[in-house]
Amino acid sequence: MxxxxxxxxxxxxxxxxxxxxxxxxIIPARFLRCVTFDDLGxxxxxxxxxxxxxxGKTHPFDDxxxxxxxxxxxxxxxxxxxxxxxxxxxxxxxxxxxxAVVGESFAEIFFGNCVALGMPCVTASRDDVQALKxxxxxxxxxxxxxxxxxxxxxxxxVRVKVSMPEGARKQLTTGRWDxxxxxxxxxxxxxxxxxxxxxxxxxx
Amino acid sequence: xxxxxxDKVFDKHAVRKLDSGQFQLLMGxxxxxxxxxxxxxxxxxxxxxxxxxxxxxxxxxxxxxxxKSQLRPFQDDLAEQMLVELERNCDHYGIRxxxxxxxxxxxxxxxxxxxxxxxxxxxxxxxxxHTSTHGAFGAIxxxxxxxxxxxxxxxxxxxxxxxxxxxxxxxxKLRPGVYAKDVVLYVINQLGVQGxxxxxxxFAGSTFDAFTMEERMTVCNMxxxxxxxxxxxxxxxxxYAYLKGREYSPKGAAWDKAVAYWDSMRSDDDAVYADVVKxxxxxxxPMVTWGITPAQSTAVNAKLPAxxxxxxxxxxxxxxxxxxxxxxxxxxxxxxxxxVAFIGSCxxxxxxxxxxxxKHLQASxxxxxxxxxxxxxxxxxxxxxxxxxxxFDKVFTDAGFEFREAGCSMCLAMNPxxxxxxxxxxxSSNRNFKGRQGSPTGRTLLxxxxxxxxxxISGSVADAREVFAFSS
Numbered sequence: 001m002x003x004x005x006x007x008x009x010x011x012x013x014x015x016x017x018x019x020x021x022x023x024x025x026i027i028p029a030r031f032l033r034c035v036t037f038d039d040l041g042x043x044x045x046x047x048x049x050x051x052x053x054x055x056g057k058t059h060p061f062d063d064x065x066x067x068x069x070x071x072x073x074x075x076x077x078x079x080x081x082x083x084x085x086x087x088x089x090x091x092x093x094x095x096x097x098x099x100a101v102v103g104e105s106f107a108e109i110f111f112g113n114c115v116a117l118g119m120p121c122v123t124a125s126r127d128d129v130q131a132l133k134x135x136x137x138x139x140x141x142x143x144x145x146x147x148x149x150x151x152x153x154x155x156x157x158v159r160v161k162v163s164m165p166e167g168a169r170k171q172l173t174t175g176r177w178d179x180x181x182x183x184x185x186x187x188x189x190x191x192x193x194x195x196x197x198x199x200x201x202x203x204x
Numbered sequence: 205x206x207x208x209x210x211d212k213v214f215d216k217h218a219v220r221k222l223d224s225g226q227f228q229l230l231m232g233x234x235x236x237x238x239x240x241x242x243x244x245x246x247x248x249x250x251x252x253x254x255x256x257x258x259x260x261x262x263x264x265x266x267x268x269x270x271x272k273s274q275l276r277p278f279q280d281d282l283a284e285q286m287l288v289e290l291e292r293n294c295d296h297y298g299i300r301x302x303x304x305x306x307x308x309x310x311x312x313x314x315x316x317x318x319x320x321x322x323x324x325x326x327x328x329x330x331x332x333x334h335t336s337t338h339g340a341f342g343a344i345x346x347x348x349x350x351x352x353x354x355x356x357x358x359x360x361x362x363x364x365x366x367x368x369x370x371x372x373x374x375x376x377k378l379r380p381g382v383y384a385k386d387v388v389l390y391v392i393n394q395l396g397v398q399g400x401x402x403x404x405x406x407f408a409g410s411t412f413d414a415f416t417m418e419e420r421m422t423v424c425n426m427x428x429x430x431x432x433x434x435x436x437x438x439x440x441x442x443x444y445a446y447l448k449g450r451e452y453s454p455k456g457a458a459w460d461k462a463v464a465y466w467d468s469m470r471s472d473d474d475a476v477y478a479d480v481v482k483x484x485x486x487x488x489x490p491m492v493t494w495g496i497t498p499a500q501s502t503a504v505n506a507k508l509p510a511x512x513x514x515x516x517x518x519x520x521x522x523x524x525x526x527x528x529x530x531x532x533x534x535x536x537x538x539x540x541x542x543x544v545a546f547i548g549s550c551x552x553x554x555x556x557x558x559x560x561x562x563k564h565l566q567a568s569x570x571x572x573x574x575x576x577x578x579x580x581x582x583x584x585x586x587x588x589x590x591x592x593x594x595x596f597d598k599v600f601t602d603a604g605f606e607f608r609e610a611g612c613s614m615c616l617a618m619n620p621x622x623x624x625x626x627x628x629x630x631x632s633s634n635r636n637f638k639g640r641q642g643s644p645t646g647r648t649l650l651x652x653x654x655x656x657x658x659x660x661i662s663g664s665v666a667d668a669r670e671v672f673a674f675s676s
Binding site: 085089112183196197 | 216217218219220222223224225226228230232239240242243246251253256257267268280282283285286289323325326331332333335346347348349350351352354355358359360361362363365397398401402428431433454457458461462465497517518520521524616617618635637638639640642644645
């Protein structure tokens with residue numbers, strides 16, 4: 001049986017620098033013309049990648065040595081803008097699939113979308129994020145570990161404190177991030193709450 | 205101790221506390237569109253789940269719909285496929301679909317209020333971040349992802365954490381030529397694009413009290429651009445006057461019951477807030493963004509800020525913005541030559557937005573500058589019809605604007621309305637992100653509809669008060 005618990009995530013890492021990276025940059029809107037998420041992965045950061053290529057530079061997602069990365073390191077307010085779940089869905093489907101994100105802070109809807117997909121987004125101080133980035137910079141094979149139980153992330157000889165809101169952390173560590181089942185269990189309570197709201201009964 | 209509207213509405217809709225410590229929150233209104241719903245319906249089918257409250261969900265098509273002609277099938281096969289999927293899903297689950305054929309279609313955040321679906325004291329959600337718009341009615345309204353769309357369809361609820369509330373007071377009278385859009389751009393400039401993370405924004409004070417519902421919608425719409433998932437204005441006589449007589453508004457005896465409930469949801473005078481900030485209306489100038497986030501904005505006549513004026517952690521982003529836009533610090537944004545002008549979107553695509561522009565076009569007799577492509581895109585078919593009845597279509601086309609069909613259009617360019625190359629667009633929309641308007645290198649300047657019209661006429665960013673000879 002598939003284990004839904006997200007306690008310890010280990011994998012090679014990739015770093016995308018910059019504050020306020022919005023979901024239009026993670027997956028440009030033109031790729032949202034689809035009825036499934038299946039083909040989004042390869043379009044992650046497509047426009048940013050192209051512009052850097054044209055400038056003779058390489059986006060981390062085009063760096064041949066980082067193609068097996070599973071943990072993404074970012075800066076502040078990552079995932080701001082649109083509510084499109086296509087953003088985390090694209091990251092999950094990029095090559096080996098991103099399975100966790102570590103950053104200074106996250107936009108709220110992006111964060112919620114990630115949790116709903118079982119993908120933890122943990123925060124660390126600016127200095128600690130930079131320390132992790134330095135630790136993975138030299139060798140692409142360096143593994144980064146996110147420990148949700150102890151609230152730590154480590155890479156090489158760097159070990160830092162990470163955190164996430166307790167509710168979300170609990171959902172992930174207990175394997176109950178897929179909320180549907182739990183919400184369905186509340187069926188009768190839902191009906192009784194609805195009864196208490198005058199507009200649900202059309203004011204009768 | 206008093207409670208805020210946010211706390212009252214949240215508490216009324218909280219079904220129970222979940223093991224995670226989050227709350228199961230009941231949703232009063234669920235809006236869906238073609239982009240973020242097909243995968244949710246696929247998940248329902250996979251899990252053999254039903255939709256227990258289909259009468260609480262309403263669907264429209266806005267993101268991908270072409271605005272030159274809405275004739276089916278669309279020329280874009282992918283767009284056609286998405287719409288067919290939406291129609292099929294609505295039909296199968298018994299969800300009301302606001303059909304273009306019946307003249308009901310429009311941007312989800314324009315049609316919801318128009319039909320009277322959005323009401324005070326409700327919870328409202330949609331797979332779209334600009335759902336915060338509906339907070340203008342004193343509803344708690346926020347954007348959700350597709351997996352959550354599935355949850356709402358299957359259970360009418362979501363797992364949510366409770367937010368803190370920041371009261372944003374703006375008091376006083378706005379100066380002529382300063383609009384709701386300028387107010388919200390100013391607030392975002394002051395508090396930053398992530399200042400609202402973890403907060404609901406309560407917009408209060410005499411400036412918001414004096415606003416029409418459409419002005420309040422413009423402000424609440426952009427709460428999310430300040431990082432706040434929802435923003436609201438307490439309901440009052442203005443709210444009730446707007447709602448009276450709309451298709452889904454309560455009628456007869458139910459109306460009085462509704463008003464009593466709505467009044468009871470207003471924030472108490474002694475409500476406690478996690479934070480309070482206050483601004484003066486007279487400090488606000490017509491605003492223009494110059495960068496790649498909605499907080500990177502300035503008063504139209506000011507010089508652009510030097511990167512050194514920002515905290516060291518922000519400077520890289522400021523420099524990236526200048527490089528992308530091709531602008532330089534210490535020069536004004538005013539006078540920058542524009543290629544495209546766009547008036548529309550869920551922020552500024554309502555009747556009064558166009559009415560204000562028409563007033564100045566008529567009074568001045570001015571025309572769109574040669575070489576500027578200027579688009580007028582109504583937010584809904586109803587808005588469009590009203591514009592035609594009022595003769596606005598002629599005013600716009602005579603002045604050199606294209607008068608289009610309703611949709612999201614060039615706000616995010618998922619339909620054929622796109623910038624080309626590095627074109628610079630004066631836009632009444634809500635996001636100036638890199639590539640937002642359809643060209644990966646396209647550039648967006650956010651401003652009020654009247655400022656967009658002034659730029660269209662001048663061929664460059666201009667102070668609308670000068671172009672249209674406002675008397676102050």
